[in-house]
Amino acid sequence: MGLGCEVRDNGQVSFTVWAPHCTSVVLEFARGPDAVQFGEMDVSRTEDGGFWSVTAGKEVKLGDLYRFRMETEGGTECFYRRDPYARYTQGGDSKWCVITDRGESFAWTDWEPRPFDENVIYEMHIGSFTKEGTLEAAIKKLDHVAGLGFTALELMPMAEFSHATESWGYNPRQLLAIHPEYGSPDMMRKFVNRAHELKMGVIIDVVLHHGSVDGNELWDYDGWSHEGGIYHERAGDTPWGKQFAFWKTEVMDMLRAACSLWLGSEYKCDGLRFDSVNDLPPHVVTNLTWAMHEQHPGRILTAEVTPENPQALHDYGLDSLWVHSGYFDIIQQHRALGRGHHGGGDWAEGWNLPRLRTVMALHYGFESPTQCVKYILGSHDQVGCSHGGGHYEDYKMIGGQHRYAADQFGGGRADTGAVNAVRLWYGANIGASGLVMMFMGSEWHQHGWWNPDEHHGLDWSLGEDDVGKKMCSLVQDANALREKYVCLRKGGVRILHEDRANGIMASERTFDTERIVIIVNAGQGGFVGGDYGIWVEYGRFEQIFSTQDPKYSGWDDCPSNTEDIVEYDGKIHLRIPHQCTLFLLQK
Template sequence: MIPLGPSWLGLLTKVEGSEYDGKLVTVVPKAVATGVDVIDRTSAAALTDEQILDSTPGLGAILDAEGGCVFRVWAPEAQYAELVVLGPNTPDDDNVLGMRWEGGNFAVRAPGVRAGAKYYFIFHHNGEKFYRRDARARYTDFDGCACYVVDPSYDWAPFEAPTWDKLILYQVHVGAFTGREEGGGTFNALAAKVDYIKSLGFNAIQLMPVTEFGGLWGYNPRLLTSTHQAFGTPAELQSLVDTCHKAGIAVIFDVVLNHGAARLNSLWAYDGWNPNNGGGIYHHGAGKTPWGKKFAFGRWEVDDYILEGAEIFLRDFNGDGLRFDSVHNMPWQLLQRMTWTLHDKYPGKILISEITPEDSAAVSSAGFDATWIHSTFFETRKYMEGDRALGKVQHVLGLGSGFSKPTQMLKYVMGCHDQIGCRNNGAFCHDIGGLHRYPVDHYGGRNKWGARAIARMWYAAMIAASGIPMAFMGTECHHDGWWHVEQNRCFNWWFAGDPLGQEMMRLVTSANTLRTQSHALGAGGFDTVHFDDHHKVLGFRRESNDQTLLVIVNAGGNQWENSDYGVGVGDRGIGRRYVERFNSQDASFGGWEGSGNAGRDLHEHGGRIYINVPKWSTLIFEVL
C-alpha cells in the first residue's frame, strides 16, 4: 500500500460489505455535504490536512509543500467521487479515497503521495460508476485511465528568444522527425538532432501538437494538458525545450483548443452526465468541426480549461510562443480573453493564429501577434501550375492587406504539414485539389535540375519576403514524396546526406544567415520597384533605417548572362551602388559559376542597373 501516514488514517472510514471491503475509503455524497466541512474536525491532524487543502487552489494533481498532494477535479454532475491512488503491485494495494464536495469540484488531499504516483477518479452518477482520467493530468497511460502525479518544476537555463523580426521557423512533427530510427520518434530523439536544425540557421522550431491525441498527426486532442506518452514524459519535453534554448533556438508549441478528439476522447461524458449523447460537461450544446465536436465554449469552467491548455506550455514548459490551430472554430470573445491574459502574464511570447480564410482581424481584433498566411502556399502553387500572373508572386512576397508590419504574417511558401503530408497513401486529395507532396516533387522531382532550381528560388524569395518565414522538416534537403507517421514516410535522413540534399542545405543556411543578420529583411518595408510580367521578373526594396536591400526574383525560365537585363531601382535607388550578397543559382547551391554578379560594383544608370539574371533565381543586392 502507498503510505499515507497516520494523520490521514484518522480521516478515513471503512465501508464494510462493499467492493472496496478492506480498503481505506470514505464516501462524501454531494447530497450530504454541507459546504466543505464533512469530515470530523475533532482531530487536530484532520484540521491541518483540511487547511492544506483549503490553501491549495487549482485543479489537477498539485504537490504541496507538506509532503502530500492535493487532487481537485471539476465534476458537477457526479453524486460523489473517489480518488484511486494505485498501489505498486495489485489492485489490493490501491488506496481509494473519498473526495469532498466543493460546489462543482471534488477535492481530497493525500499525504505521502508524491511525483510519480499513479491515480484516477471514480465518479458516481445515477447509480453507475465512471472510471475517469484527470482532465488536468500532465501525463497519462495512453491505453488506460491511470494518470501520473507530475512535479512541473525545472531548473531552466537562461535564454533570450530572438526578436520576432529575426525568427525563422522550422516545423517539426516529433514522431516523424526521427521515426525511422530505432528508439526514435521521441522528445529525446529530437533533442539529439537540435544541432542539425541549428546548423541550418533556423532559430525557432514549431512543434506540431505534443498533447495526448487520438488521431495521427496530433490535431485530435484527448486531453489538453497531458503530453503524448509515445513522445515521452513532461520532464523529457522540458529537457528538449532546454536543449533548444541552450542552442539558441526558440520553441513554439502548436495547441488545438477548438475541438476534442473524435475517437478516444477522455472528456466525453466525463462525470457520467451525457444527455442525448451530447458529450457531457465539456461538449454539451456545442457545434461540430470536421475533426470532432467543439468544446462547450461560454461555460466558464470549460473556458478556463481551454486557457490552461495554452498557458501550460508557456508556464511549465517555458515555451517562447504558441500557434493556435483553427481559431475560426472558437468564439471571438474567448480568443480576446486568451490573448489578453497570456500577453499580460507572459510578455514577449509570440501568439500566432491559424484562421481560415486568413484574416488580419485575428491580429487587429482578436489580439494575436501574427497569423498564418495560407495564400502564400496556394498562390505559389497556382503560379507553378500555369497561372503565371506575376501579381501572384508580388502578393505572396509583399505585406498583406490589413497588416501593419511584417511580423504579423507567418509565411510558408513551400508548404506546411497540411500540404506536404498525406493520409491517403499519396493519392489525389480533394482538399487541395491535387497531390500532397514535398515542394521539389511539385516542381518536377528532386532528380531534375530545374525542380531543384525552382525550390532554391522559392526558399530564398520567402526568406527575402515580408513576413516570418517557416519551412516544414525536409524542405531543406530536397526531401521527396510526402510525409506521414508511418515509418517509411517519416523524415528520411539519407536526403540530408546526399550531394543534392547538401546543395539545398547550403542554400538554406546561407539564406537564413543573411536573414538573421539583416534588419531590413526582418522588419523593413516592402516597395515594388520593378514589375516585368512579360519575363516574370519582380524587383522590390526591403528598407529599414540602417539598411536597404534590392531583391530580384526571376520566376521564369528566361535568363540574361551578359549584364544586359535592366532592373528598375525606383526613385530612392537613383545614384546608389549595388553589391550582390546572395544568388540562389550560385554553384555551391547547385547552380553554376558566373551565373550572377558576384564581385561586381554596380552603379545605377538611367534609373536601372544592368545585371546577369539566372533563370528561376532570387538575387539580393545591398544598396550602398
C-alpha cells in the same frame, strides 16, 4: 481552487476534480508499469457542490499512478476516469495518470524570448522527426536545425491525442497531458531547455476547438451523458469532432490552463499557434489571447485563419497569422505556365505578378512583417497527407496533390528544374516581408508527401547526399542573411520592377541605412550578357546572394555579378540567371 494533481512543498499531494453529477468519488493509487494498486481514498465534495477534493499523505509520491472511481445517482456500476488536468498518463485505454511535479526543481538555462522579427521557424512533428519519434531522440538532432540558422521550432500538437482518428495530433483526448509516446513532462522540459541553449525558441500548436471523436477522455465525464456531458453540453460541431462547452466557466478555465501550461513556468515555451481559429467563437479566442498576453508577455501568439484576414489580428488579439495563399499562388503559377517552358510562352497571361507582389510584400491590411508567417515551400497542411498523397478537390488548382516542394515544382530532387525552383522560392521567402517558416525535410529536398507512418516520416539519409547537403548549405546561408540584415526582418517593401513576360520582379527592403534589392527571376529565361536593366532610382550595389550559385547545386557557369553594380540614369544592369533569386546590398 487549483484543479488536478498538485505536489505541495511539504510532500503531500492534493487532488481536485470537477464532477457535479457524481454521488461519490474515490481516488485509487497504483505503482509500477503494471499498475499494482496499493491504496484508495474517499474524495470529499466541496462546499460549492461541483468539485471534489482530497489531500494524500507522503505515502503517495512522484511517479505513482492515480485514477478516479466515480458513481452517479441511480448508477448500478462504478466507472473510472482520468484527471482532466493530468500532465502525464499511461496512454492507450488506461485510465491511470502519473503524479508529476510541475517543473519546480528543473534547472533551466537563462533565456528570454527573442523579438518577434527574429523568428525563422522550423516546423516539426516530434513523432516523425526521428525514427524513434520521441522527444529524447529529437533533442539529439536539434544541433542540425540550429546549425541551419533557424531561430524557432514550431511543434505540431503535443497534447495527448488519439491514433484511432489520425496521427498528426489534431484530435486531442485531453488538453494538458503530454502525448505519452513522445515522452514525459520532464523530457519536454529538457527539449525546450536544449532548444534555448541553441538559441532557438519553441512555439506550440494548440488544438482547442474540439475533442477527439475516438478516445475522448472528457466525453460523458462524470457519468452524465446529455450531449456528451459536462465538457460538451450545448456545443457545436466541427468537421473533426464536437466543440467544447465554451459557455461554461469551468471549460474556459481548462482552456486557459491548457495555453498557460506551455508558456508558464512548467515548460517556458515562446509562443502558441492556435489551430483553425475559424472553429472557435471570437469571444473564446480573445479571452485566451488577452489572458496569455497579460500572464506571459513577450510570447508570440499566432493562428490559422482561413482565408487569412488581417482583421483577425485586431479582433482576436493575435500577433501573427499563417498565410496560406502565397504557397498556392506560387505553385499554381508554375503549373499554369508549364514547368519546363519559358516565361509565359504557353499561357497568354504570363506571370501573374500581382500575386507575386503580395508574396514579396504584405497583403492589404497587414501592417508589419511580424504579422505574417510565410512558408512558400509549404507547411504540414500542404506537404502532409494521410490518404495516399492527395487528389483533393480543394487542391485542384495545384494538381490535387500534397507533396514536398521538389515534387510540386517538377520531377523531384533528381530534376534540376525542380530543385532550382525550390532554391529560388526559399530565397524569395527569405527576402519577403513576413516571418519565414519551413517544414522539416524541405531543407534537403525530401520527396513524396509527409505522414507519420514509417514510409513518409523524415528521411535523414537524404541530408547526407550531394543534393541534400547543397540545399542545406543554401538554407544556412539564406537564414544567415535574415540574421545579419535588419532590413530583411523589419524593413518595408517597395516593388521596383516588373517583367510579366519573363517572370521577373525586383523589390527592395529598407530599414534605417540598410537597403537590399531582391530580384526574383521565376522564368526559364536567363540574361547573361550583363545588360538586363532594373530601375532602382539610386545607389551602388554588390551581389551578396544567388540561389544559382554552384555551391548550392546551381548553374556551374552561373553568370555572377562580381564587380560593383553602379546605378546609371536610375537603372542598374545585371546578369540574371534563369530560375534564380538574387540579393543586392547597397554599399
